[in-house]
Amino acid sequence: MTNIVPIVSKLYCYSSETVLVVRRRPNVVNGGGFVVSECGSQSHRVVFKVDGCGVLGTKGELFLRDANGDALLLMRRKGGMVEALSIYNKWKGYSLEYEGLQDLVFSLKEPNSCLVKKNGIKISTEPRVDSKKGRDFEIRGHFPDKNCSIVDTRGNVVAQVGVNKEVEKLMASKDLYHVVVQPGIDQAFVFGVIAILDYIYGESTRC
Template identity: 75%
Template sequence: MVGKANTMPVISKLYCSSSQVVLAVRRRPHVVNGGGFVVMDCSQMVVFRVDGCGVLGTKGELVLRDGNGDALLLIRRKGGMVEALSIHKKWKGYSFDYEGSQKLVFTLKEPARSCLANNNAIRISTEPKSSSKQCEYGINGYFPDRKCSIIDSTGNVVAQVGVKKEVEELMASKDVYQVVVRPGIDQAFVFGVIAVLDYIYGESTRC
């Protein structure tokens, strides 16, 4: 995953680093079901927070915030009769501009429950910005095991979820893990996707 890459902003180029970034994810204390998780850098500074349904009070809705608590992404699971009959459920991520209006930036297709173990079943597409085209991503591996990657349409890893061996030996749970993000990739987008994976598999963001 080491190497230079073109900047590929989905939410903002502010979250695209010129070098590889390793971030730690920690589940919020189990005081409230669906409390979500926090994302920290190597200095233990909070970079992102994800509010789940236990904080928001609404199922099928997530909010990604920056380290200051400002909302970056509103993520909603689409509902309705057509959705109920479909083999896929759709999640849509909306960014906020400086006026507070929402703009669709990505869509994630969640397969039927029986297909969740299929590595290639979850697909993500980003909405093109003025200077770029739509990009497609997938998930390789199994998120609950903390052994999975977000891959682009050519199979290149753009972000990798894992657990340090020493942490894995100390903790039986998967409440702490790390995410390695490739240079040029929008970290806010990556954690928006991870927030949805967390919810799909009934973890920290789900009530």
């Protein structure tokens, strides 16, 4: 049986490996962000959409939406003087309930100092109402090269970002890339993390 790891919702935990395609929206079109669709299907069905600060008008804030445009996750970067002096930049990911309530589901720490650069980007999930312990993850590789992965504490790759070689031959840029998500892993969580990486490295979600 597949070990289900729901972080945002078990609705986005599939029993088999899934390959999804990310297509960046230019900042001049719909304010930036990206669209996630199924790979291999003729319809190219949209699964998620990410709105960047060009859409929202607020820096350091991103939304992950489902195919219908309903908000699933709000990713917000902490700010202020204390944060500016911190050795880490911190992001918080909140799931959005139907009543508009925000529930913290994960935190991401990006090294903001040469003292901790070697530590890399760390992600921790928050315990849910069932009192299960949160899980920790980290980013390995280099996102701007579209060659990185989200890895759990045991070293297992839960999601891999890459560029299809056939697509790469047709496109000079990396505006189109794929993400392989392992069975049981919450895809909404994965793309919430990827949205933050996109912003950190000044890509489609950043103004």
